[in-house]
Amino acid sequence: MTAPRPAPADPGVAERVRDLIARDGWTQRRFATAIGLDETKLSKALAGRRRFAAAELVAIADATGATVNRLLHGRDDARTHTAVPGGSALTDSGTSRGAAARRRILEAAWNLIADHGYHRVRTADVARACSTSPATIHYHFPSRSELLDSALRHNVKLAFDRQVAELGEVTDPHDRLLQLIDLQLPDGELLRREWSIWIQVWAESAIDPARRELYWASYDRWYRSVLMTLSDGADARVFVPGRAEPLARQLTALIDGLGIQVMAGTPGTDPAAMRAVLHDFIDRAVLLRPRQNLPHRTENE
Structure with a gap:
């Protein structure tokens, strides 16, 4: 063969x-x-x-x-197998030299905020990291709050790009859902930084109502990607029918909670354990014919 x-x-x-x-x-x-x-x-x-x-x-x-x-x-x-960012979650890619400078500043700020925390990062730290002046930072990002908002939009773009690239040819909804989960696990430096930004935005949104609209728009893209996959699986009679929305709520909430536990270093948690719990939930609650309930096959079948 x-x-x-x-x-x-x-x-x-x-x-x-x-x-x-x-x-x-x-x-x-x-x-x-x-x-x-x-x-x-x-x-x-x-x-x-x-x-x-x-x-x-x-x-x-x-x-x-x-x-x-x-x-x-x-x-x-x-249209692909993952939802497109909308509203205030859209990033400004730009085509000018100024846009390229803005991207370099954002990349430096994103790394610093993810590694050290939003409240510990000063404009001078960002300027030093990308070899420019604090005045240049203020030109592109007038406030430190705008830096965090832009870091969240950067998170959305990173996840969107990764999912479009990896899921484009995965036609089976079950395989796509498992791959979507793998692309979200806080495993490796890049994904752990993305999770760090999300956790900080969640904390800021809890005390700052002005930030919630951007958070909702950003999180909506992830939720819609999961919902699209569950709906495709239900249409293909791979997943249980008529429950795509409640399952999307349950699955995204489970991913959030498990991811926070991994990021916090909760004993007994790591990306592999997180994956196992999520796969178990999918087997039991999402698949139309759960694997563990399938009849045992003999060698002659």
Whole structure:
């Protein structure tokens, strides 16, 4: 039995990446370094002789401010297996040199807030991290509160890009739901930083009603992604019918609670244990025919 042939490269994706490189004045070597890709592999992908991997698309989106949705489909709001950010959760990708500077500042602020906490990060710390002046920070982000709001929008974009890149070809709703959960586990530096930002925004929203609208708009994208997957599974008669909305509420709440426990270092918790609990919930409450209730098959069946 021969292995399946890899999917061919999409010339549209290569063209859009070439346009972004030209727009921002990158050399091919600098761009390859910026996205952590061998220059020869980048050259082949730009020529349409190699397909960009999911992780490479995410890195390109992060470096240029574009979304993976735009890279793959030519538009930010193309319908895929994950919900598109809406309202105040939208990020301002921009196309100017000023937008590139803003992205560098935001990346530095996002890392600092995630690692040290919103209330411990000063404008001077952000300026030092990205080798600029406090005045430049204030130009792009007039208040420290705006930095946290922008960090949340950055979280939304990171998750959106990752999900579009990874889930685009996962047609089975059950496999897609499990993969969606894996993409959300606080496992590894990047995901732990995303969770840190979310936890801080939750805490700030609890005491600052002015921040809640942005939080709701941002969280809604994640909730709708889970709901879409559950609805697709119900339509395919893989998941229980008529319960997509309550199951989405239960599953997202369970993910939130377990993630907080992992981030807080609660004894007996880690990403693997979190995954096991979530898989058990899906087996028992989501699947139309739970695995543990399936009849045992003999060797002759």
